[in-house]
Amino acid sequence: MLEDKNKKLTPLSELGEFGLIEHLSKNFKIKQKSTIKGVGDDAAVLDFENKKVVVSTDFLVEGVHFDLSYVPLKHLGYKAVVVNISDICAMNANPTHITVSIAISNRFTLEAVEELYSGMELAAKQYGVDIIGGDTSSSNKGLIISVTAIGEANETDITYRNGANSNDLLVVSGDLGGAYLGLQVLEREKEVFKVNPNNQPDLSGYSYIIERQLKPEARKDVVELLKALNVKPTSMIDISDGLSSEIIHICRQSKTGCNLYEEKIPLDPQSILTCEEFNIDSTTVALSGGEDYELLFTISQEDYPKIKANPNLTVIGYMADENEGINLVTRENTKIPITARGWNALKDD
Amino acid sequence: MLEDKNKKLTPLSELGEFGLIEHLSKNFKIKQKSTIKGVGDDAAVLDFENKKVVVSTDFLVEGVHFDLSYVPLKHLGYKAVVVNISDICAMNANPTHITVSIAISNRFTLEAVEELYSGMELAAKQYGVDIIGGDTSSSNKGLIISVTAIGEANETDITYRNGANSNDLLVVSGDLGGAYLGLQVLEREKEVFKVNPNNQPDLSGYSYIIERQLKPEARKDVVELLKALNVKPTSMIDISDGLSSEIIHICRQSKTGCNLYEEKIPLDPQSILTCEEFNIDSTTVALSGGEDYELLFTISQEDYPKIKANPNLTVIGYMADENEGINLVTRENTKIPITARGWNALKDD
Numbered sequence: 001m002l003e004d005k006n007k008k009l010t011p012l013s014e015l016g017e018f019g020l021i022e023h024l025s026k027n028f029k030i031k032q033k034s035t036i037k038g039v040g041d042d043a044a045v046l047d048f049e050n051k052k053v054v055v056s057t058d059f060l061v062e063g064v065h066f067d068l069s070y071v072p073l074k075h076l077g078y079k080a081v082v083v084n085i086s087d088i089c090a091m092n093a094n095p096t097h098i099t100v101s102i103a104i105s106n107r108f109t110l111e112a113v114e115e116l117y118s119g120m121e122l123a124a125k126q127y128g129v130d131i132i133g134g135d136t137s138s139s140n141k142g143l144i145i146s147v148t149a150i151g152e153a154n155e156t157d158i159t160y161r162n163g164a165n166s167n168d169l170l171v172v173s174g175d176l177g178g179a180y181l182g183l184q185v186l187e188r189e190k191e192v193f194k195v196n197p198n199n200q201p202d203l204s205g206y207s208y209i210i211e212r213q214l215k216p217e218a219r220k221d222v223v224e225l226l227k228a229l230n231v232k233p234t235s236m237i238d239i240s241d242g243l244s245s246e247i248i249h250i251c252r253q254s255k256t257g258c259n260l261y262e263e264k265i266p267l268d269p270q271s272i273l274t275c276e277e278f279n280i281d282s283t284t285v286a287l288s289g290g291e292d293y294e295l296l297f298t299i300s301q302e303d304y305p306k307i308k309a310n311p312n313l314t315v316i317g318y319m320a321d322e323n324e325g326i327n328l329v330t331r332e333n334t335k336i337p338i339t340a341r342g343w344n345a346l347k348d349d
Numbered sequence: 350m351l352e353d354k355n356k357k358l359t360p361l362s363e364l365g366e367f368g369l370i371e372h373l374s375k376n377f378k379i380k381q382k383s384t385i386k387g388v389g390d391d392a393a394v395l396d397f398e399n400k401k402v403v404v405s406t407d408f409l410v411e412g413v414h415f416d417l418s419y420v421p422l423k424h425l426g427y428k429a430v431v432v433n434i435s436d437i438c439a440m441n442a443n444p445t446h447i448t449v450s451i452a453i454s455n456r457f458t459l460e461a462v463e464e465l466y467s468g469m470e471l472a473a474k475q476y477g478v479d480i481i482g483g484d485t486s487s488s489n490k491g492l493i494i495s496v497t498a499i500g501e502a503n504e505t506d507i508t509y510r511n512g513a514n515s516n517d518l519l520v521v522s523g524d525l526g527g528a529y530l531g532l533q534v535l536e537r538e539k540e541v542f543k544v545n546p547n548n549q550p551d552l553s554g555y556s557y558i559i560e561r562q563l564k565p566e567a568r569k570d571v572v573e574l575l576k577a578l579n580v581k582p583t584s585m586i587d588i589s590d591g592l593s594s595e596i597i598h599i600c601r602q603s604k605t606g607c608n609l610y611e612e613k614i615p616l617d618p619q620s621i622l623t624c625e626e627f628n629i630d631s632t633t634v635a636l637s638g639g640e641d642y643e644l645l646f647t648i649s650q651e652d653y654p655k656i657k658a659n660p661n662l663t664v665i666g667y668m669a670d671e672n673e674g675i676n677l678v679t680r681e682n683t684k685i686p687i688t689a690r691g692w693n694a695l696k697d698d
Contacts, residue, residue, distance in 0.1 A: 036401060040602070041510050042439035042587060043405035043500065052385060053402055056392035057448045057482060057497055063489040064452075090391035099406045101495060103413075133406055135495075140412040144488070146450060146495035148406055151392070161390050237391060253389070 010110035012138075020136050023110070024117050028124075028131040032096050034152070035130045044132035046097060051152040056087035062142035070186045073112055075214045076145070077119025083240065084149035085127050086218035086293045090238035091160075093153035095220065097132045098124065101146040103139035116145075127220060157232065159297070164235040164254035168298040170317040171233075171307065173222045175266040176243055177282060180289025181274045182206065182213030208270045216293045222312060223295075229306045233297035242290040244338045248326060250298065257324035260317035260338065263331050287328070287338070359459035361487075369485050372459070373466050377473075377480040381445050383501070384479045393481035395446060400501040405436035411491035419535045422461055424563045425494070426468025432589065433498035434476050435567035435642045439587035440509075442502035444569065446481045447473065450495040452488035465494075476569055506581065508646070513584040513603035517647040519666040520582075520656065522571045524615040525592055526631060529638025530623045531555065531562030557619045565642045571661060572644075578655045582646035591639040593687045597675060599647065606673035609666040609687065612680050636677070636687070 015023060025039040037045040046053075060066060060080050068076075081098060088095040100120050104113065124131050129149070189201035203210055219238075226233065235254055237246045243265070251258050265286045275282040298319055299307065307313050317329075327335040364372060374388040386394040395402075409415060409429050417425075430447060437444040449469050453462065473480050478498070538550035552559055568587075575582065584603055586595045592614070600607050614635045624631040647668055648656065656662050666678075676684040 036504070036507075037509065042436040042585075043403040043442070043498070045440070045502075045507055046402040046404065047504070048397060048402060049399070053395040053397060054392045055395065055446070055448060055482060055497075055499065057450055057484055057495070059450050059452050059484045059486040059493075059495065061452045061486050061488050061493075064487050087391040091394070093392070097404070099404060099497060101406055101408050103408050103410045103493060133404060135406055135408045137408040137410050138413050139410050139493070141490040144408075144410075144452060144493050146406070146408065146484075148404075148448060148497040149392070150404065153394075155385070155396070158385075158394055160386065 012104070012106065012108065012110055012113065015110060020110070020113070024113065024136070025131070027121055030130050031128060032130045034096060035132060038130060038132040039134070044097070044099070046132070046150070048152050052155050052158060054088055054091050054093040054151040054153055054158070055148065056084055057146065057148040058084050058087070060145040062144065068143070070190055071214060073115035074119035074122070077116040078123045078215055080145045080147050081120050081123035082216055082218050083293065084147045085123070085129065085220065086238040086240070088149050088151035089218050089220050089223045090236050090295060091151065091153065092157050092223055092226070092233065092236055093151040094223070095127055095129050095149055095151045095218075097130050097150040099133040099148045100131055101135040103137040103144040105139050105141055105143070108143065127218065159233045159236040160253070161235050161237050161250050162253035164250050164256050164298040164319050165300075166256055166319055166321050168234050168300055168319040169304060169315050170247070170258060170260065170296070170298055170319060171313050171315050172239070172243070172266065172294055172296050173219050173312055174292065174294040175268045175271065176239065176292050176294060177271045177285035177289045178209040178212035178268055179216060179291035180285050181271050181278070182209035182211070184278055185210060185274065186213065206270065206274065208268060209274060212292065216291065218293055219295045225310070225312065231299055231303045231306050233299055236295060236297035239292045239294045239296055240290055242288040243296065244287040245290070246296050247338060250296070251326050254319070255322050257320035257322050258317060258326045259320055259324070259329050259335070260327065261329050264314060264316040266314045266316070361453070361455065361457065361459055361462065364459060369459070369462070373462065373485070374480070376470055379479050380477060381479045383445060384481060387479060387481040388483070393446070393448070395481070395499070397501050401504050401507060403437055403440050403442040403500040403502060403507070404497065405433055406495065406497040407433050407436070409494040411493065417492070419539055420563060422464040423468035423471070426465040427472045427564055429494045429496050430469050430472035431565055431567050432642065433496045434472070434478065434569065435587040435589070437498050437500035438567050438569050438572045439585050439644060440500065440502065441506050441572055441575070441582065441585055442500040443572070444476055444478050444498055444500045444567070446479050446499040448482040448497045449480055450484040452486040452493040454488050454490055454492070457492065476567065508582045508585040509602070510584050510586050510599050511602035513599050513605050513647040513668050514649075515605055515668055515670050517583050517649055517668040518653060518664050519596070519607060519609065519645070519647055519668060520662050520664050521588070521592070521615065521643055521645050522568050522661055523641070523643040524617045524620065525588065525641050525643060526620045526634035526638045527558040527561035527617055528565060528640035529634050530620050530627070531558035531560070533627055534559060534623065535562065555619070555623065557617060558623060561641065565640065567642055568644045574659070574661065580648055580652045580655050582648055585644060585646035588641045588643045588645055589639055591637040592645065593636040594639070595645050596687060599645070600675050603668070604671050606669035606671050607666060607675045608669055608673070608678050608684070609676065610678050613663060613665040615663045615665070
């Protein structure tokens with residue numbers, strides 16, 4: 001976890017709860033002018049003047065959302081913040097503040113918690129958000145992280161899941177499936193390690209997809225790009241559970257159907273090669289993999305010229321009447337109904 | 350947990366994550382006019398116009414903060430919300446919104462989760478706050494609850510921990526120690542039950558202190574009372590960890606000392622009787638017990654006439670210069686330095 005294995009580590013019990021909060025929060029720098037009070041009182045105090053406030057919250061549970069045997073704590077802290085910022089971006093809003101709470105068992109040392117927080121701080125710095133509060137607690141098993149993110153937006157800019165119209169274009173940022181494939185590689189190396197602990201993991205050739213899994217980014221840049229292009233999406237969601245699940249959310253809430261073109265789904269060459277190596281279908285991975293944290297949105301057809309030349313954005317289909325259903329149009333031009341097969345936290349254990 | 354033991358219970362895996370969120374959130378009624386969008390998108394959207402926004406967050410972990418062998422799930426849900434609302438009240442602000450997240454192991458059924466949420470909804474209704482979002486996740490052990498509360502206030506009304514001045518009066522609402530004593534009674538009955546499961550617990554005569562433990566209330570009424578009396582506290586905190594710990598927080602942040610009078614500490618007659626029965630010192634219980642969620646605040650001496658006749662408020666001491674230290678003045682008129690001996694989540698396991 002830490003490079004110098006001989007360094008003396010500090011049990012958390014030496015600090016106590018208040019000592020730990022003080023120790024961890026002393027690095028939190030306040031940058032947002034809307035932060036009146038951050039950590040250190042019963043509550044943080046914010047001032048948004050005439051902007052609207054946007055709030056999102058997420059849990060990350062050890063053994064469910066992450067496996068510490070291959071996720072470095074610093075990356076985990078970074079990711080915990082990013083996945084919440086991604087939700088704020090998916091509202092077409094500007095992330096401004098986060099609270100970070102952790103429950104930890106006694107097997108963690110102060111240095112381990114510092115690693116986790118250093119990742120959170122790095123993400124806060126990267127996205128220009130202030131860490132304004134949180135809670136620390138012991139847990140009787142494992143590590144649980146809860147992050148709440150707050151953002152601001154003009155009322156007219158906020159984009160919901162329910163605004164898509166028939167004939168709108170369906171657009172996705174970046175490429176899909178990489179995060180899931182990165183996880184497959186990490187899990188394979190973990191199994192190899194179990195059999196022979198002297199075997200060094202060989203991750204060369206997988207750096208892109210492993211980074212997609214371990215250090216995902218929220219597409220704040222896409223929100224800014226859309227503003228610069230003067231495009232207001234009619235609906236938007238971030239891809240945390242997989243493309244199929246997110247398309248269904250938009251269609252259900254907007255009361256539309258959708259035709260998604262298999263051949264249009266953007267994939268990185270490394271993802272395609274890894275699919276071949278693992279003998280899995282790349283479309284299935286894109287539809288159900290999840291954790292890519294790309295933005296999926298719909299735009300009016302008249303906005304197409306504004307986005308068509310942009311390498312960050314791909315039109316992958318169009319919205320249809322509700323009674324047409326939600327379909328994948330395959331490379332062989334057959335229509336298959338899309339069903340949600342995304343990550344389901346409650347079904348698999 | 351539920352009264353009809355023969356009722357068919359529903360495993361959570363039947364619903365899946367989205368089904369569970371949909372099921373649980375359908376009862377969340379929107380009442381605050383500032384709620385533009387609640388549950389159902391990537392984030393909630395709020396509008397506070399020219400008010401300031403106040404945010405607080407807390408974790409409740411099974412086996413650390415609660416024991417399901419004697420805490421009914423509905424009470425637990427109620428308490429999880431109340432402890433966060435209490436933090437907003439401690440800023441002299443008006444609680445308006447909460448997000449509620451849970452991580453649960455598969456031993457819980459849908460009906461159990463419904464019980465928990467019914468308590469959360471009851472608290473939301475009681476305090477007039479909207480439930481605007483949250484997250485559900487599986488956990489590999491036990492139940493973890495994370496609540497984030499949001500409130501609003503005029504900038505001039507917000508009360509921090511750092512505003513106390515030398516010679517200010519130290520005031521507490523309600524009475525202290527009851528919640529801790531209620532816990533002692535519940536733990537004793539649990540031990541009795543372990544020895545003889547046919548023994549019905551005898552809780553008569555302890556109803557007040559058990560309610561203080563199982564169903565605490567946030568003193569929103571005291572915030573409103575102070576407004577009505579035209580008293581703005583110079584500093585304020587809620588008593589979650591125990592009187593001594595909270596006094597130390599105010600003194601450290603305000604850079605003051607304090608003299609607390611033992612004889613002035615308000616105790617309920619049932620608390621005093623229970624202390625005698627358990628042979629514990631009532632002052633120790635008030636100082637270190639915690640979980641009473643009363644408000645502790647300081648006021649300027651000139652505001653004394655406005656509060657002195659109020660049965661909800663007790664002056665228990667006064668603030669002093671920092672170099673005088675933080676002291677308990679005993680009934681025998683000796684000064685003893687106060688040290689924090691409140692609940693410490695990280696030291697005891």
